[in-house]
Amino acid sequence: MVEIFGIPSQALLGQLLIGLINGSFYALLSLGLAVIFGMLNIINFTHGAQYMMGAFVAYLLLQYLGLNYWAALVVVPLLVGATGILIERLFLQRLRELDHLYGLILTFGLALIIEGLFRNYFGSSGRPYEIPAALQGGRNLGFMFLPNYRAWVIVFSLAICLATWFAIERTRLGSYLRAATENPALVRAFGINVPRMVTLTYGFGVGLAALAGVMAAPIYNVSPQMGSDLIIVVFAVVVIGGMGSILGAILTGFTLGIVEGLTKVFFPEASSTVIFVIMVIVLLVRPAGFFGRIA
Amino acid sequence: MGMAADPPVQQVRKDSERGLAVAFALTVAVLAVAPFMLYPVFLMQALCFALFACAFNLLIGYVGLLSFGHALFFGWASYLSAHAAKHWGFPPEAALLLATTCAAGLGVIAGGIAIRRQGIYFAMITLALAQMMYFVALRVPFTGGEDGIQDVRRGYLFGIFDLSNDLTMYVFVLLVVLAGFLFIYRIVNSPFGEVLKAIRENELRAVSLGYRTDRYKLVAFVLSATLAGLAGALKALVFHLASLTDVHWTMSGEVVLMTLVGGLGTLFGPVVGAFLIVALQNYLASFGQWVLVIQGSIFVVCVLAFRRGIIGKLGNALRVKL
Numbered sequence: 001m002v003e004i005f006g007i008p009s010q011a012l013l014g015q016l017l018i019g020l021i022n023g024s025f026y027a028l029l030s031l032g033l034a035v036i037f038g039m040l041n042i043i044n045f046t047h048g049a050q051y052m053m054g055a056f057v058a059y060l061l062l063q064y065l066g067l068n069y070w071a072a073l074v075v076v077p078l079l080v081g082a083t084g085i086l087i088e089r090l091f092l093q094r095l096r097e098l099d100h101l102y103g104l105i106l107t108f109g110l111a112l113i114i115e116g117l118f119r120n121y122f123g124s125s126g127r128p129y130e131i132p133a134a135l136q137g138g139r140n141l142g143f144m145f146l147p148n149y150r151a152w153v154i155v156f157s158l159a160i161c162l163a164t165w166f167a168i169e170r171t172r173l174g175s176y177l178r179a180a181t182e183n184p185a186l187v188r189a190f191g192i193n194v195p196r197m198v199t200l201t202y203g204f205g206v207g208l209a210a211l212a213g214v215m216a217a218p219i220y221n222v223s224p225q226m227g228s229d230l231i232i233v234v235f236a237v238v239v240i241g242g243m244g245s246i247l248g249a250i251l252t253g254f255t256l257g258i259v260e261g262l263t264k265v266f267f268p269e270a271s272s273t274v275i276f277v278i279m280v281i282v283l284l285v286r287p288a289g290f291f292g293r294i295a
Numbered sequence: 296m297g298m299a300a301d302p303p304v305q306q307v308r309k310d311s312e313r314g315l316a317v318a319f320a321l322t323v324a325v326l327a328v329a330p331f332m333l334y335p336v337f338l339m340q341a342l343c344f345a346l347f348a349c350a351f352n353l354l355i356g357y358v359g360l361l362s363f364g365h366a367l368f369f370g371w372a373s374y375l376s377a378h379a380a381k382h383w384g385f386p387p388e389a390a391l392l393l394a395t396t397c398a399a400g401l402g403v404i405a406g407g408i409a410i411r412r413q414g415i416y417f418a419m420i421t422l423a424l425a426q427m428m429y430f431v432a433l434r435v436p437f438t439g440g441e442d443g444i445q446d447v448r449r450g451y452l453f454g455i456f457d458l459s460n461d462l463t464m465y466v467f468v469l470l471v472v473l474a475g476f477l478f479i480y481r482i483v484n485s486p487f488g489e490v491l492k493a494i495r496e497n498e499l500r501a502v503s504l505g506y507r508t509d510r511y512k513l514v515a516f517v518l519s520a521t522l523a524g525l526a527g528a529l530k531a532l533v534f535h536l537a538s539l540t541d542v543h544w545t546m547s548g549e550v551v552l553m554t555l556v557g558g559l560g561t562l563f564g565p566v567v568g569a570f571l572i573v574a575l576q577n578y579l580a581s582f583g584q585w586v587l588v589i590q591g592s593i594f595v596v597c598v599l600a601f602r603r604g605i606i607g608k609l610g611n612a613l614r615v616k617l
Contacts, residue, residue: 037415043415043418043419091595091599094599095598098602100414100415101361101414101415101418102598102602104361104363104415104418105361105551105555105594105598106594106595106598106599108363108548108551108594109590109591109592109593109594109595109598110591110594110595111591112548112587112588112590112591112594113587113588113591113592113595114591115587116584116585116586116587116588116589116590116591117588119584119587120583120584120585120588228544229426232422232423232426232544233423233426235419235422235423236419236423236426238419239412239416239419239420239423269434272430272433272434273427273430273431276423276424276426276427276430277427279420279423280408280424280427283408283411283412283420284408284411287411287412
């Protein structure tokens, strides 16, 4: 068997793949956080719960309506995004004049409510979600076995990330968005409905989280607490990357996923803490984060 | 940072001090009678959380820094005092001292890292640091993992007072918590405290006046961590137990909730908030997961409609700073 640094290449590449998968979720979630933060100046603590809702709604749609994975990929982000729009209209809109910290506290409270409700109705145990038929199995690449579904998750989330980047940085709508981030009053004076844009942006960010949830459902078990631990890691990712740049969020997410995967091979005891350790080092060396402006 | 309630119309300082003295005397009187009417262990639990919340409030209420990771100091101090008392045979005062000192050390490290960023990032960094130390607690044999450290003896205070008696322990806890409370009062009303409030209101201006705000923030952070550690160390002795719940992020959230309900930036708010939330938890223990939903709802209601908190509102109505 081929060995790299004394580790069988199968194990190394396997962990690298898992790292890339985790990285896809970090990237999608931190991207959503960055988009929301840019427009609303709120760190959306509910993001983890919304990711969990994505997975759960996909599970429920399959269980009770027979809606398959592919349909869920479209329907679930819309549904969960709609609940996000509701949250923005009902709660977040009232916080605009207040200190940003209130937004964090409020969304933390919402996360507790959502997680508590799901735990009440579905218990704490995980539920399996079957991989769609078209993506079952895998292929042998000669040097490793690549499950089809995992390959799909990596490719698809990368595509979504890049599409989001393109929409924000390269289209007219995106330019309105960026302008409204810089100076909402001026953009309003041009006749653009900024509050509606803010609402839709929040809905979009939440939709991204839900999409990540649907993709995660066949990999991890669907459970009410799947989001709460993940969101804290994503916060660390966001601190490392800084929220100033969309591409930065994507790149940081994938990179940290890979680093975490490699840590599992070489130093498994540290795999759950490595991202936090990197955060500490980055803060000591480069306090603004890799792609951030100081804030 | 504008997190705290606006100060009421400026009063003559004497008036305000008299109001505080009355409130303090009332609190002490109630707490002196309470163990004869209520279950002492419940009261001790509430007192520990009151000190924890007061320590947390020192940062959010007077410096405008929201730490979402205070469970780090609370939980690790509780592990240390439990371990010292159980495995090293430390008397309670030595266990508390050791744990509190270590919490101060952790505060220096965590604070030194976290104050490198402001506002929302500060909150995320503290949360992430606490989560890191949660994973460490989960892994290292020292903490006993999922079991925690159980059957911790309270021991004899100064070799004389038998703390296994709940009433004796209650008096001890009450004295420690009152001392902590008065210490915080002293900090807040010192020239140092005035600088902290200046940083809260406008950090850039404080810098331009020549204050090295980073140092002030770090000292405030360490003081807050130390007192949070003292609270955790006490709690371990009260319950004979240190466990993972005390280092988990939910604990960091709970202390935010207590302080918010009672009133950010008020002296008595965190105490009242702690008693309310602990009472609520004991009352709702049988409702299982609904506790989470109810706590979340309190957060939402407080942020939307009740930002001054109970004591903030009361102080406003009475025109006294409580």
